[in-house]
Amino acid sequence: MLLSMVLFAFATSPLGLLARREPRALVGWGLALLPFALFVVLCTQIPTVVGGPPIVETLSWVPALGLELRFSLDGLSLLFGLIITGIGTLIVGYAGAYMEKDIGLGRFLVYMFLFMGAMLGVVLAGNVLTMFVFWELTSVTSYLLIGYKHDYPDARRGAQHSLLVTGFGGLALLVGLLMLGAAAQQVGVPADQAYNFDTMLAAGSQIAQTSLYGPAMAFVFLGAFTKSAQFPFHFWLPGAMQAPTPASAFLHSATMVKAGVYLLARMAPGFGDTPIWNYTLVAVGGFTFAFGAFVAFRQYDIKALLAYTTLSQLGGLVLMIGLGGKYGAEALVTLILAHALYKSALFMTAGIIDHETGTRDLNRLGELRRLMPRTMVIVGIALLSQMGIPIMLGFVAKEWALKAALESNLAAPWPMVGLAAIMVAAICYIIAAWRFFKNAFLGTAHPDVLQRNVHDPKLAMLISPAIPALLSILLPFALPLVSTFLSPAASAVYGQSFTFDLYLYGGINQALLLSLGAIVIGGALATQERRLASQRIIASISGAQLFDRLIEGMLAVATGMTRQIQSGRLRTYVLYTVLAFFVFVGIPFIFYGLGDVRTIQNDTFYFYEVVVIGLIPVGVIATITARSRLGAIIAVSMVGAMMALVFVLFSAADLALTQLLIEVLSTVFLLFLFSVMPARFRNFSPTWVRWRDAVIAVCFGVLMSGLVLASVSTTLFQPLAPYYLEQSVPGGKGANVVNVILVDFRSLDTLGEIVVLFVAVLAIFGLLRFRKQRNDVRPSGRTLQTILPGEAGFLTGNAAHEGDSSTPVGKAKENMP
Amino acid sequence: MIFLLSIAIGSLFAGAIFLMLRRSVIKLILGLILLAHGAHLLMFTMGDGGVRRGAPPIVDYETGAVAPGTADPLVQALILTAIVISFGITAFIIALAYRATQAVKSDDLDDMATTDRL
Numbered sequence: 001m002l003l004s005m006v007l008f009a010f011a012t013s014p015l016g017l018l019a020r021r022e023p024r025a026l027v028g029w030g031l032a033l034l035p036f037a038l039f040v041v042l043c044t045q046i047p048t049v050v051g052g053p054p055i056v057e058t059l060s061w062v063p064a065l066g067l068e069l070r071f072s073l074d075g076l077s078l079l080f081g082l083i084i085t086g087i088g089t090l091i092v093g094y095a096g097a098y099m100e101k102d103i104g105l106g107r108f109l110v111y112m113f114l115f116m117g118a119m120l121g122v123v124l125a126g127n128v129l130t131m132f133v134f135w136e137l138t139s140v141t142s143y144l145l146i147g148y149k150h151d152y153p154d155a156r157r158g159a160q161h162s163l164l165v166t167g168f169g170g171l172a173l174l175v176g177l178l179m180l181g182a183a184a185q186q187v188g189v190p191a192d193q194a195y196n197f198d199t200m201l202a203a204g205s206q207i208a209q210t211s212l213y214g215p216a217m218a219f220v221f222l223g224a225f226t227k228s229a230q231f232p233f234h235f236w237l238p239g240a241m242q243a244p245t246p247a248s249a250f251l252h253s254a255t256m257v258k259a260g261v262y263l264l265a266r267m268a269p270g271f272g273d274t275p276i277w278n279y280t281l282v283a284v285g286g287f288t289f290a291f292g293a294f295v296a297f298r299q300y301d302i303k304a305l306l307a308y309t310t311l312s313q314l315g316g317l318v319l320m321i322g323l324g325g326k327y328g329a330e331a332l333v334t335l336i337l338a339h340a341l342y343k344s345a346l347f348m349t350a351g352i353i354d355h356e357t358g359t360r361d362l363n364r365l366g367e368l369r370r371l372m373p374r375t376m377v378i379v380g381i382a383l384l385s386q387m388g389i390p391i392m393l394g395f396v397a398k399e400w401a402l403k404a405a406l407e408s409n410l411a412a413p414w415p416m417v418g419l420a421a422i423m424v425a426a427i428c429y430i431i432a433a434w435r436f437f438k439n440a441f442l443g444t445a446h447p448d449v450l451q452r453n454v455h456d457p458k459l460a461m462l463i464s465p466a467i468p469a470l471l472s473i474l475l476p477f478a479l480p481l482v483s484t485f486l487s488p489a490a491s492a493v494y495g496q497s498f499t500f501d502l503y504l505y506g507g508i509n510q511a512l513l514l515s516l517g518a519i520v521i522g523g524a525l526a527t528q529e530r531r532l533a534s535q536r537i538i539a540s541i542s543g544a545q546l547f548d549r550l551i552e553g554m555l556a557v558a559t560g561m562t563r564q565i566q567s568g569r570l571r572t573y574v575l576y577t578v579l580a581f582f583v584f585v586g587i588p589f590i591f592y593g594l595g596d597v598r599t600i601q602n603d604t605f606y607f608y609e610v611v612v613i614g615l616i617p618v619g620v621i622a623t624i625t626a627r628s629r630l631g632a633i634i635a636v637s638m639v640g641a642m643m644a645l646v647f648v649l650f651s652a653a654d655l656a657l658t659q660l661l662i663e664v665l666s667t668v669f670l671l672f673l674f675s676v677m678p679a680r681f682r683n684f685s686p687t688w689v690r691w692r693d694a695v696i697a698v699c700f701g702v703l704m705s706g707l708v709l710a711s712v713s714t715t716l717f718q719p720l721a722p723y724y725l726e727q728s729v730p731g732g733k734g735a736n737v738v739n740v741i742l743v744d745f746r747s748l749d750t751l752g753e754i755v756v757l758f759v760a761v762l763a764i765f766g767l768l769r770f771r772k773q774r775n776d777v778r779p780s781g782r783t784l785q786t787i788l789p790g791e792a793g794f795l796t797g798n799a800a801h802e803g804d805s806s807t808p809v810g811k812a813k814e815n816m817p
Numbered sequence: 818m819i820f821l822l823s824i825a826i827g828s829l830f831a832g833a834i835f836l837m838l839r840r841s842v843i844k845l846i847l848g849l850i851l852l853a854h855g856a857h858l859l860m861f862t863m864g865d866g867g868v869r870r871g872a873p874p875i876v877d878y879e880t881g882a883v884a885p886g887t888a889d890p891l892v893q894a895l896i897l898t899a900i901v902i903s904f905g906i907t908a909f910i911i912a913l914a915y916r917a918t919q920a921v922k923s924d925d926l927d928d929m930a931t932t933d934r935l
Contacts, residue, residue, distance in 0.1 A: 200872065290918070329912040538930065570845065570926055571838045578834055616825040617855075620832035623847055636847050639829070643854050650868040651888035652861070658897055660906045666850065669911045676893075676915060677843065677924055684840035684925055693838040701831025708823040712862055719865035721889040728890075729881030737890035738872040738897065746894065753898045760905035 002057050002071035002124050005038055006134075009117030016109030019096060025460040026094010029107060032089045040087035043079060049078050050488050054198075056126055066181060066195035072126030073752075075141060075488025076206055079333060080123040080262055087468070088116050088253045094464035095246035096346055097457070098355060108148055108244065114478050120253050128177045128195045131263075135173065135227075138256050139166040141779040146240045158239035161547060165226050165236045173223025173263075177218035183207045197266060201495075204270025217276055220267070221633075228260025231288040233546060238307045245351030248303060253343035258336065260319045265332060268321055268494025276438060278813040279324025282414050286421035288315025293428035297435050297529065302350040302360040305432055306343065309386065313339050320401060321493070323408045323418050329493040330500050331400035333486045340396040341475075342385040348465035349379045353440060355461075356454050358389060363437065366446035371454040376441045377470045379461045383433040385472040387522070388426055388515065389419070393472045395515070396502050398426060402511040415581035423518055428523025435529045476504055503630055562688045578700055588701050589710070596710035612645045629674040637667045654738045822862055829855030842914045842924045849910065853903035856895050864889030 048055065054074035061067045072237050073081070092112060100132045118141055121134030138526050140163075147159030177195070184194040187206040193199040200207070207213055224230075229237035237802035240252050250258070264281065271277060293314025297811055299305040313335070319333040353368070354360045369376050385394035405418040456462065465735070475482050479502045487499040506512070525532065565576065619642060625700035640663035724737055724745060732740035742750050829851050835847030861866060866889065874890035876883050914924075921928045 088907065094930070144842045258818075292878035392892055408904065420913070471858070571840065574834065574837045609818065610821065613821045613825050617828035620828045620851060624832055624835060632847060636850055639851065639854060643858065646825075646858070646861075650861070650870060651873045652893050652896075653873050654891055655861075655896055655900070658900050662900055665846065666904060667898060669908055673846075673911045673915055674843070682841070684927075693835055697831040697833075697835035700834045701827035701829075703827075704830040705823040705827030708826055708862055709819065712819050712823075712869075713866055720888070720891050721865035722886075723885045724885055724890050725876060726881070728876050729878065735878035736878050737876060738893045741890055749898055753901055755860070756902050757905045765907050767912045767916045794909060 012112035070127035169226025201270030222261035249347030284319030297432035361479025434526035
């Protein structure tokens with residue numbers, strides 16, 4: 001069922017294209033039935049999950065590597081799954097109305113459905129590798145969504161930042177997960193289960209003892225913090241606001257950014273409760289909590305304001321995981337629910353305001369209470385929940401967060417750090433909310449607003465934010481029901497099954513007093529919001545700019561290096577290749593191979609052998625020093641001839657034949673080539689370059705000689721020769737073993753060789769023919785009497801002539817060109 | 818004997834590298850030819866038992882009997898393939914150099930290096 005749910009989400013994504021048809025708003029709500037179906041299916045599972053163990057489905061893939069498609073549904077997955085599909089339903093319907101005039105709506109909805117499938121995969125995965133696949137899919141699909149308006153540079157930039165940051169985090173996460181899997185195997189988990197969440201978490205306390213735990217956690221944190229926009233990776237989230245509002249409302253408030261939180265919450269029961277875990281999460285989460293809230297109320301753009309409060313809220317969630325304990329788990333799940341509800345409502349209403357007035361700038365709005373009263377009610381309710389005003393769900397969540405800090409078992413300063421962050425955030429939220437509400441709905445209208453015919457949107461758009469906003473105020477009246485639903489989720493985070501009861505008023509206690517205190521201080525400060533927002537309290541270092549600089553710097557370094565290496569001159573490439581050879585072969589050889597060099601072998605010398613072999617270096621030197629082209633050809637031909645003689649002397653008759661034939665042909669070609677070129681060489685390079693190259697070349701030659709001497713007598717491998725010698729007659733029916741190998745044992749190699757020759761012939765033919773046509777002004781048919789009449793004919797003619805011979809000697813010739 | 822061969826191999830490689838580092842197209846081609854020779858000879862010494870005199874890898878056609886000390890047939894087969902392929906490459910490069918020289922009216926490689934530069 002779980003697998004088919006994920007598959008269903010992916011398979012039905014092309015249906016989004018239906019949204020091209022009119023009426024868009026109606027089609028949008030029709031398509032919203034797809035996520036709604038998933039929502040309903042998940043709802044039917046609530047009784048099963050609340051009462052019993054998680055539902056697990058496994059589709060084996062590579063069991064030896066622990067790679068399997070494994071899905072599991074427990075309280076935490078269910079909470080996230082319901083948020084994803086529930087909010088998803090509202091967003092898809094909303095998008096149909098919001099983007100009614102956008103021709104790309106179909107494409108947008110396809111991306112949305114793909115994203116929803118990926119996100120469902122993340123929260124339903126029961127195997128870390130399965131989860132990772134979907135994790136990366138969310139990065140890719142969110143990139144598509146943020147870059148949806150790709151003709152705007154800001155959208156491209158935001159999309160790029162998000163992809164680079166989350167993609168980088170994803171890679172880090174993969175490393176971390178693999179390390180955890182390796183650690184799990186170290187402590188005795190079987191390989192085929194090492195990557196399953198349940199087995200991994202069960203072995204968590206042992207894994208935490210291994211040396212891999214620290215680095216693995218560092219990588220996992222990187223992955224989670226980048227995804228959930230924790231400081232200092234937060235900057236991509238405000239940039240992602242370039243996405244159309246439905247995507248912002250869905251991805252960047254309710255779902256994707258919570259993937260990192262989800263991962264941490266999922267891992268908490270096994271890997272949590274260690275100093276690394278608690279202190280990192282409290283520090284990072286707490287700072288992001290306070291920082292985001294602090295920056296939020298200074299924004300003018302409604303979406304940016306909401307983005308920073310989201311950022312802050314994500315920090316709060318991470319902080320709850322870091323604080324740990326039962327209250328931490330309870331506060332976490334309550335906050336997730338409360339935040340998903342009010343933040344999606346706020347984003348959608350921000351979109352409505354933008355849609356109706358054409359701006360999201362708080363300085364250019366005002367007096368919307370008169371023009372958009374229904375919208376105002378929705379915003380008001382959602383903001384009250386965000387501020388944590390009593391009887392709202394946000395109030396309950398905030399009180400539980402305070403309790404989590406007050407009741408935390410961490411060492412002395414850390415609970416206070418958490419508490420301080422919560423208080424700062426709570427106060428700033430009130431200022432931010434008031435700023436939003438006052439500047440948008442109260443006061444006097446900006447002239448721009450009055451010019452347009454601003455009014456409440458139609459029901460198809462208004463209903464989507466209305467539902468979560470209403471739930472924010474209604475759910476506190478059904479707290480026992482909510483508690484029952486949230487208990488399994490909190491149990492999954494805590495690691496043990498327990499139930500808890502949320503309540504609105506539990507008597508006068510510290511948490512309540514702190515909560516009310518925050519409201520009072522926040523309310524007092526909120527009256528001064530304009531002055532506070534205009535104060536330059538902190539230097540505004542833009543993470544996005546810093547990131548851009550970093551990327552630009554990397555590109556500049558890469559360009560510089562490429563300029564150096566890729567000079568466009570072949571000799572530079574040869575030089576680098578040779579130098580690399582020195583480094584990777586020469587240096588190891590000097591350290592490890594010199595001992596193997598045997599200069600003196602028990603061997604007799606014959607005079608003619610010395611002459612033949614000795615003429616090779618002589619020919620090489622003559623080639624280099626030749627002043628004329630003809631001299632060079634003679635010298636290089638002599639080297640070739642001596643090669644043939646070496647083959648004759650040392651039992652390689654076939655090679656000698658081939659070598660001689662080839663040598664003659666090569667010489668003819670060279671003579672032809674040189675005949676069209678100036679007769680004498682010029683020295684292009686200055687003397688010092690020639691000397692430098694000479695030294696490099698000699699070093700290379702010496703190294704090669706040394707390698708030959710060191711390796712010639714090694715017996716590292718079983719020689720293959722005896723096999724071929726023995727099998728030649730019985731296996732290949734031929735006495736000339738070289739030929740049997742070529743045409744029988746390794747005939748595919750020979751086929752490859754023929755292909756190479758054929759391609760060379762075609763290329764040469766094309767090159768020469770091309771010249772002919774270019775030079776021939778008249779369009780005549782006589783173009784094919786080319787410069788080299790013998791060449792192509794020789795190659796093809798020879799093969800045809802010898803093709804049917806079957807004697808060993810015939811086989812030998814067959815392999816010659 | 819292997820000592821002499823190793824010197825020959827080293828000189829072939831050294832000469833090849835030196836010529837390939839020059840700016841002339843002709844010298845580049847000569848360098849490639851020498852490089853091929855060097856590689857072939859290098860492979861030749863790597864046969865089972867090094868190089869051998871007067872023992873070509875031919876077995877008795879009737880019985881299939883292998884004389885002791887027969888040279889390694891496998892390296893010879895590989896070298897044979899390599900010789901033919903290097904010839905194909907050489908022929909192609911010669912044709913290419915011919916065309917290039919005609920096109921740019923120079924045998925200086927630097928005059929042909931404009932497509933590859935950043």
